[in-house]
Amino acid sequence: MTPAEKFLFWLTQSWRLDVWIIAKGAVLLLLFLYIMFALVVMKQIKLMSRAINGLAEGWLVRGAMALLVLAISAFLLALFIL
Amino acid sequence: MPDIFVAEEKESLSQSHTGSVKFFTPGVKTKQGLGARYETVAERLVKERRIGGLRSFNIMPGRVRFETQEVREKVILLLRQHWVTQVKWILVALLMTFLPWGLNFIPLIDFLPGNYQLMAIVIWYLLIIAFIYEQFISWYFHVFIITDERVIDINFLNLLYKEVSEAKIDNIEDVTYTQGGVARAWFDFGDVAMQTAGEQRQFTIDAVPEPNRVVKILNELKLEEEHEKIMGKVR
Numbered sequence: 363m364t365p366a367e368k369f370l371f372w373l374t375q376s377w378r379l380d381v382w383i384i385a386k387g388a389v390l391l392l393l394f395l396y397i398m399f400a401l402v403v404m405k406q407i408k409l410m411s412r413a414i415n416g417l418a419e420g421w422l423v424r425g426a427m428a429l430l431v432l433a434i435s436a437f438l439l440a441l442f443i444l
Numbered sequence: 445m446p447d448i449f450v451a452e453e454k455e456s457l458s459q460s461h462t463g464s465v466k467f468f469t470p471g472v473k474t475k476q477g478l479g480a481r482y483e484t485v486a487e488r489l490v491k492e493r494r495i496g497g498l499r500s501f502n503i504m505p506g507r508v509r510f511e512t513q514e515v516r517e518k519v520i521l522l523l524r525q526h527w528v529t530q531v532k533w534i535l536v537a538l539l540m541t542f543l544p545w546g547l548n549f550i551p552l553i554d555f556l557p558g559n560y561q562l563m564a565i566v567i568w569y570l571l572i573i574a575f576i577y578e579q580f581i582s583w584y585f586h587v588f589i590i591t592d593e594r595v596i597d598i599n600f601l602n603l604l605y606k607e608v609s610e611a612k613i614d615n616i617e618d619v620t621y622t623q624g625g626v627a628r629a630w631f632d633f634g635d636v637a638m639q640t641a642g643e644q645r646q647f648t649i650d651a652v653p654e655p656n657r658v659v660k661i662l663n664e665l666k667l668e669e670e671h672e673k674i675m676g677k678v679r
Contacts, residue, residue, distance in 0.1 A: 410600060412511060414508065416508035422584070425577065443559045443563070444563060
């Protein structure tokens, strides 16, 4: 057994590293990035509304908030069901 | 020595045209030529007011304000790209929406446990929502504003990049529009290009509805600006 194989064996056997734990971590990371994206969108909508306003910015801000709520809900859902 | 001939001052309403600047004086002493009271482009267009949050061609949108607007500056036109230009991403979004339905026939994610399959579909739809929202606000906030003093191009290329360029109406030297192709002829939209004497040499409004009307209004504003300059009313 090579040292690398020994290391992998140690990882999988002694730590009982599960591929689904890694998958769960990846999903949560992705959803965390999505929350960050939703926050950037909300901030950006406010900046854009400052550049030009008087149209339908209220609806867009509400849409951005809904996106953020959706992102947080998806994160919590992943946290509980995975 | 008495004057040989002195014309009587007329009280009646009279209208005449000098170029496209219309002179009118209801109930006021008529005075033609320089210094005459005339109907401005803004005054004429206010009767044809056309506003809507999602419209591509807004005439005299009174409520619209932009960050570098001056106190007495009036927004004459607010333009966006024609909705037909947005069909491409709308179709992509529709296709993406119905793609998970194909998983009934092609079991791509069947190797995943049930809860992971559910999360995969949730993430897929979140990505579609993000895609639609990003495309929509990029279109919505990419506006071209024509005021009675200047033209302003506000462009948000993506969520983090903003570009604002402007040119004064009196710096515009040449305005042309191009309208080629079946879709453009059918839906009446095209590109309006302006050559300016300022730092920004060329201004282009892409895929704007009714380009002939935009060019006409720009030419009228140019004439008005020239008239104001002669009258010494330049702001």
